[in-house]
Amino acid sequence: MSENKSGSNLERVLRAGHFAFTGECGPPKGANVGHLKEKIAFLKGNVDAVNITDNQTAVVRMSSWAASAIAVQEGVEPNFQMVCRDRNRLAMMSDILGAYSLGARNMLCLSGDHQRFGNHPEAKNVYDIDSLQLIALAKKMRDEEQFMNGEAIDVAPRLFIGAACNPFADPFEFRVYRLAKKISAGADFIQTQCIYNMEKFRLFMKMAVDMGLTEKCFILAGVTPLKSVGMAQYMARQVPGMDVPPGLIDRLKGASKGKAAEEGIKIAIEQIEEFKEMKGVSGVHLMAIEWEHRVAEIAERAQMLPRPPI
Amino acid sequence: MIIGDRKSLTEILDMIKDCRSILITGCKGCVTVCNVGGLKEVQVLASSLKIARKKEGKSIAIEENLLERQCDPEYIAELADVVHRYDAVLSMACGVGPQFLAEAYPTQKFFPAINTKFFGGATGHGVWEERCAGCGSCVIHNYDGLCPVSRCSKSLMNGPCGGSANGLCEISKDVVCIWDRIVKKKMEQGRLADLLTVMPAKDWSTSRDGGPRKSIREELTQ
Structure with a gap:
């Protein structure tokens, strides 16, 4: 995992052997550039790259490539997310070229939540290709400098290719193989689903290490601080593929009045400390949902600062 | 086979609101097998429409009919003598039926009584699931x-x-x-x-x- 494939800062940080730290920012439900810039500013200097989500939970927002371009303007490296739900292969290739042209150097390839969850459940979904095929496509565009059909690309997009992994979805035994498939398709790095069940994640990582997968790909462990008991219960019951152990909810309940959020941050910091020591984990992906203003504090307390210079 | 669900009575009544007479034609193919557009369903729909229209004070004349298959011009031709006696024709076949009828009899109005859903089969009594x-x-x-x-x-x-x-x-x-x-x-x-x-x-x-x-x-x- 030595040669640089893109001009990505995140790639440089990882290849230099630093413990990476990425953040996340959802584009606005509108053209509120000011608000987007405020959220991005909270992350600047505190993370190596910021995931710019793509109509997450199937709710319409400013396009991920446009918000990524704004992040570039603001001096923050975006991790441009792309889901397979909303675009066919033509639009995907064209948006990859567009996002790259506007300065994106990382890309995260995702299936995308089904539109039934979102605010336009009447929509037709696309799924022309799936997330594995999207990874392979981004790699082909970068390494072979060709479109999917084999035609030459005039200046190829050199992106650091990411993918997601959910060790908590079923069937558990297959999840490490699906990770292996994503790596063989071309994933350079992986960001996992939010981790709450540490025991299961330790087991998953052991399987990944034993299979040699962590020698071929950087794995960033997903962390989302729980803000309240209500949020934890919602995640446990309503969010597909999320595994929030009852013990964790009890711990939040046990916090004194008004202190559940602080307890949630403490849990996140303990997790980050463990991930720093966990074999095969190359960094943390912090998804502080609508909590961008707390990222600096979490980064500081988890001793993730200062970030390595670009 | 092709699986469908019948449209609601309200929707069908709205489609035929200006008609004083209609022909309802079912199909002995897939829709008979999935109990949505066969002889029995034609009879039930005809009775339901008559009762509903009577309540509205706008009675309607309905002829019931069943074709071997509505996806075959040979059987569609059997309606040649009756198709123009009515204000409109309500097809209880899959989406192919009303289209073949409309192509064969371009001056008549045809309405679909069925929402065609998928290719599938029965997985239990009264349950059909998509497979293709x-x-x-x-x-x-x-x-x-x-x-x-x-x-x-x-x-x-x-x-x-x-x-x-x-x-x-x-x-x-x-x-x-x-x-x-x-x-x-x-x-x-x-x-x-x-x-x-x-x-x-x-x-x-x-x-x-x-x-x-x-x-x-x-x-x-x-």
């Missing part, structure tokens, strides 16, 4: 007879996605995750290796995405 999306290039042998195109909510060729939980799809607790079944079947039978290579992007040009389709068998066209 008509993509035009079958790949089920790669998935041990379980079709991800029609049965995965995202038609993933390399599933299961991160939303699979307890054997169910993320979209609903009533929907099976077909990828969970595919993986478990392969694992049980010691053929997990089948799933370890990345399946390439599918060629959708044989599906509806390639435009309206046609099937020609030269030996039969002579």
Whole structure:
């Protein structure tokens, strides 16, 4: 995992052997550039790259490539997310070229939540290709400098290719193989689903290490601080593929009045400390949902600062 | 076979609100087998419409009819003598029926009484499930007879996605995750290796995405 494939800062940080730290920012439900810039500013200097989500939970927002371009303007490296739900292969290739042209150097390839969850459940979904095929496509565009059909690309997009992994979805035994498939398709790095069940994640990582997968790909462990008991219960019951152990909810309940959020941050910091020591984990992906203003504090307390210079 | 559901009485009444007489024609094909557009269903719909219209004080004359198949011009031709005696014709066939009727009798009005839903089969009394999306290039042998195109909510060729939980799809607790079944079947039978290579992007040009389709068998066209 030595040669640089893109001009990505995140790639440089990882290849230099630093413990990476990425953040996340959802584009606005509108053209509120000011608000987007405020959220991005909270992350600047505190993370190596910021995931710019793509109509997450199937709710319409400013396009991920446009918000990524704004992040570039603001001096923050975006991790441009792309889901397979909303675009066919033509639009995907064209948006990859567009996002790259506007300065994106990382890309995260995702299936995308089904539109039934979102605010336009009447929509037709696309799924022309799936997330594995999207990874392979981004790699082909970068390494072979060709479109999917084999035609030459005039200046190829050199992106650091990411993918997601959910060790908590079923069937558990297959999840490490699906990770292996994503790596063989071309994933350079992986960001996992939010981790709450540490025991299961330790087991998953052991399987990944034993299979040699962590020698071929950087794995960033997903962390989302729980803000309240209500949020934890919602995640446990309503969010597909999320595994929030009852013990964790009890711990939040046990916090004194008004202190559940602080307890949630403490849990996140303990997790980050463990991930720093966990074999095969190359960094943390912090998804502080609508909590961008707390990222600096979490980064500081988890001793993730200062970030390595670009 | 083709599975459909009957439209609501309210919707049908609205479609035929200006008609004083209609012909209801069923089909002995798929819609008879899935109990939605056969003789019995034609009779039930006719009675329901008459009662509803009587309540509105606008009685309606209805003739009941059943064709061998509405997807074949030979049987459509049987309506030639009666089709123009009515203000409109209500077809209880799949979506093919009212179209073949409209092509054969261009001056008459035809309404669909059925919402055509999918290609599937009966999985229990009164229950039908989708099994085929008509993509035009079958790949089920790669998935041990379980079709991800029609049965995965995202038609993933390399599933299961991160939303699979307890054997169910993320979209609903009533929907099976077909990828969970595919993986478990392969694992049980010691053929997990089948799933370890990345399946390439599918060629959708044989599906509806390639435009309206046609099937020609030269030996039969002579």
